[in-house]
Amino acid sequence: MPSTLKLIKSDLKRKQEIFRSDGADISFLRTCFTDGTSANILFRIASKCASYKLLAPAALLFQHINRVYNGCVIGVKAEFGPGFVIMHPIGVVINSKVKGGANITLESGVVMGDEKGKSPTLGNHIFIGTGAKIFGPITLGDNVKVGANAVVVKDVKSNKTALGIPAKSK
Structure with missing residues (x-):
């Protein structure tokens, strides 16, 4: 597993790539100050703290700061x-x-939740649109897109797009 600093750097570089692909050629420094970046960083720090038993209270503190400052809650594990x-x-x-691979992008209002003690597993190169909900012991394959406000309760195979309530793969 890469170090926390390497993960943060890869997160920021990926975000910069997303902006560039959308036509906004912004610097790495400016990327650091865009919406959502502090949420990413606080999550990575909380996650690292949670991996050390003695730092578990610090993990919960960073999670709380993320909730208050950014309006999001990401489980420390x-x-x-x-x-x-x-x-x-x-x-x-x-x-x-929740377990996820590399290059996962989330928009606002995304919820990934537990059902009967089991949570989603996400592959690599996933985009989850605004307001999407993903629940239970399901798997999203690689290169999956989940549309805005979709409710995903069944597996989505690789290279598919999930749309609707309940979501259907296309």
Whole structure:
């Protein structure tokens, strides 16, 4: 597992790539001050603290700061690979048992929750649109897009787009 600093750097570089692909050629420094960046950094720090028993209270403190300052709650034991990007943190709620691969991008209001003790597992290169909800012991394959306000309660195979309530893969 890469160090926390390497993960943060990869998250920020990925966010900068997203802006560039949208036509905004912004500097790495400016990327550090865009919406959602502090939520990413606080999550990574809380996650690292949670991995050390003696620092567990600090993990909860960073999680609390993230909730108050950014309006999002991300479980300290949630796992995401490098390139994890929260574009807009308001309303993001992620259960501690969620596992995600590399290059996952979230918009505002995304909820990933538990059902009967089991949470979603996400592959690599995932985009989750504004207001999307993903619940239970489901798997999103690689290169999946989840549309705005979709409610995903079944597995989504790689290279598919999930749309609707309940979401259907296309």
